[in-house]
Amino acid sequence: MSLLGKVLAILNLLTLLAAGVLGAMVYAQRQNWTHTIFLANLYLEGLPVDANETDRSGSPIASRMGPATLMAMFGTADTPSTQEGFVKAMASDLIKRIKDEADPVKQMALVRVYAQPLVNEPGEWEDFIAMMNASDTRSAALLALGYVCTPVFSEHSLPTAFIKKDRVIDLMGSDESSSSKAPGDYIPGDMLLADNAVFEKLSKKGSPAEIATWAMLAKLDLMFDSAGVSLVGAEDKQAQMPGADGTAVPLDPRTRKLATARLLTTLGLAGNQATDQVAKLVTVVGPRAFLNAMENEAGDLRALNTEIEFRLKQSMERFVARYGQAIDTIKSLDIEHRRLMSELDEIKKLLDMQPMLLEERKKNLERLEADLKKKRGDSDSLFQSLQTGARSLYQKRRELQGLVDQVGQLEKRARQLELR
Known part of the structure; x- marks a missing residue:
């Protein structure tokens, strides 16, 4: 080359x-x-x-x-890489904390943190609070079934008025009930309420707190099922919701993602609204899904607030209509009460001043007694001097009388001498 x-x-x-x-x-x-x-x-x-x-x-x-x-x-690699992983971690943590807590009342308080954000109707809120405060198991069971059979907020056709059949089977154990034989994965609320065996079994739980915990978990089942995670029964299945007849209806990917974002946002902020937790949830579900979930929750809260204000207004109108005359009487009595209270305040002021006035009068009396004593001493001295002067005048008068007698005798002798 x-x-x-x-x-x-x-x-x-x-x-x-x-x-x-x-x-x-x-x-x-x-x-x-x-x-x-x-x-x-x-x-x-x-x-x-x-x-x-x-x-x-x-x-x-x-x-x-x-x-x-x-x-x-x-900031760490030790974290789930999917939203489903975060939901599973949340479900596992909830179940573990319930099992680790032996006190039924504390279990109820623990689950309440997650179940309370699902309440979006005044009637449901009233049932929720009444169930928490039930004094006996039969009352708690009746309230719990009513609470379970109220709708979960309808987010993209999420389930309403259904209970997961596995939750009822877990409750009944070896006992049979008509609702646990339902063909689908979910039991309609009307069928559950008509099943007296479920009510009797539920009312035999150890305490009202255990019944309330069961009801809240039954409510949470539907939320977790929509994300493809199971809290009870079989292993995790597809993301699903109950159909009209109680059969499981799979969620399409878009609906599942919206439902999962709603679950993570609503339950992820329950009891923990710190800035880092909010930032983490925004990263997990994305800002648009997070904002959409927050807007939906805000809408539920606005509707709840509107309903509460409407009820308060109605209650006030009924109260005024029923007790209007009594209110006028109360107002007039209030005016009279304020007048009497004003007079009472004046009397109290006078009573408070009474010791001071008595003390002042006592001092004046002592001063007058001292002046009187002094005047009395001066009067005695003057009286004695007057007595002495009177005696002196009397003596002078006698002396003058003697002189007058002498002058008369001298005049008499003088006349005799003149006559001679």
Whole structure:
């Protein structure tokens, strides 16, 4: 090979090396850019609902989420990579805490934190509070069945007025009941209320607190089923809700994701609304789903508040209509009461001043007695001086009388001498 050929071969080799290095740099940059876009989509849409959710290209999202991705999103790789994983962790934690707590009252308080946010009707709230405060097991059982058979808030056709059959079977044990033989996975509320065997079995639980805990868990069953996680009975199944006849109806991926976001948002903030918990939930479900769940919950609260205000207004109108005359009498009595209280205050002031007035009068009396004593001493001295003066005047008068007698005798002698 000539010298020129050798030079050209070396140049071609260098060109290939440069192209390879440049291609590697471009590929690495592209990978970084692709991962950045992937992270941005996760932050926007939230975690995949389960391991089967795919992106627009049809690739499973969860399979692309390695420890580095979880570390970037949550600051730790020891965390579920799907929303279903977070729901399972929440369910496992709830069940474990219930089993670890032996006191039925504390169990009831623990489950109440999760069940209370599901209440969105004034009537249901009244049943809920009455069930918590029931004094005996039969009253608690009756209230619990009424509470279970009220609708769960309807989020994308979520179940209303149903109970999971596994919950009833778990309650009944070896005993039979007509409702536990229902063909579907769920029992309609009217069938449950008509089943006296369930009521009798429930009323034989150890305490009203145990009955309330059972009812709240039955309510939570429907929420967790919509996310594909089971709190009782068989292992986790598909995300489902009861149909009109109680059969399980699978949820499509979009509805399941919305229902899962509602569950995680509502129950995830129950008892823990710290900033880091809110930020974590926003990352898990995505800001749009989180905002949608918050708007739905706010709508429920507004409706509840409107209903409460309406009831208060009606109660006030009925109260005024029934007790209007009594109210007027009470107002007039209130005016008279205020007048009497004002007079009483004046009397109290005078009574409070009485000791001071008595003390002042006592001092004045002592001063007058001292003045009187002094005047009396002066009067005695003056009287004595007057007596002395009177005696002196009397003596002077006698002396003058003697002089008058002497003058008379002298006049008499003078006349006698003149006659001679």
